[in-house]
Amino acid sequence: AQNDSLRQRAHVEELVAQKVDVLIISPKEAAPLTQPVAEAYRKGIPVIVLDRAVQGDEYSCFIGADNVKIGRAAGQWIAKTLGGKGKLVELKGLMTSTPGQDRHKGFREGIAPGEHPDLKVVFEADMQWLEPNARKEMESALATNEQIHLVYAHNDPGAHGAYLAAKQAGRHESMKFVGIDALPHEGIEYVKQGILDATFLYPTGGAKAIEVALELLGNKKVPKKFVLGTMMYTKDNVARGGESVP
Secondary structure, eight states, X not given: OTTOHHHHHHHHHHHHHTTOSOEEEOOSSHHHHXXXXXXXXXXXXXXXXXXXXXXXXXXXXXXXXXXXXXXXXXXXXXXXXXXXXXXXXXXXXXXXXXXXXXXXXXXXXXXXXXTOTTEEEEEEXXXXXXXXXXXXXXXXXXXXXXXXXXXXXXXXXXXXXXXHHHHHTTOGXXXXXXXXXXXXXXXXXXXXXXXXXXXXXXXXXXXXXXXXXXXXXXXXXXXSEEEEOOEEEETTTGXXXXXXXX
């Protein structure tokens, strides 16, 4: 839908009018897509919600990872790596989307401000998942903070954009960069290249969505929710395929 919630909503309405047998959707934002998804479901069309949740429970099945857990794991790794002390930048994904909200919530839980009073977020901004936005926001962070120890971005392109801004300012070697998603050609590759210090896997659920779609077409019962696991990739474990996050 070209990153446009209203366009995606129109697509859903068109597909419902065509009476498709199964609808698989990864909603750009929860609020604008909740009603059209619910209407499709009420009309008897099985709906698989993939990756990003909608509000309520009017759908057949949700497939995705636990973004709160992933954000929390990133926060815990950051707190441990920095010894509970440091100045942080948080570059958020689209905060009207559930992954952005959950990756923020989990991160704040993970860095445990009550336990680590010397671990402080000195700059935060919504970069809407976009690397160019992240780079601009990081430029602002650099201009207003003489010292930054680590950048946590809600996705790997955001972390990469922050790295490029820091590199241009000649400050990249004094800070660490952490992202989420761990796609082979992005996050994992950035860790291998030494650009990112860590990335946390958000598994893509496309194969599982097709498996569930076939079961729904066969009138089989499926669980309401499938939670996919995550992995952590750092320079120490990336060569051996990462490390599972319990």
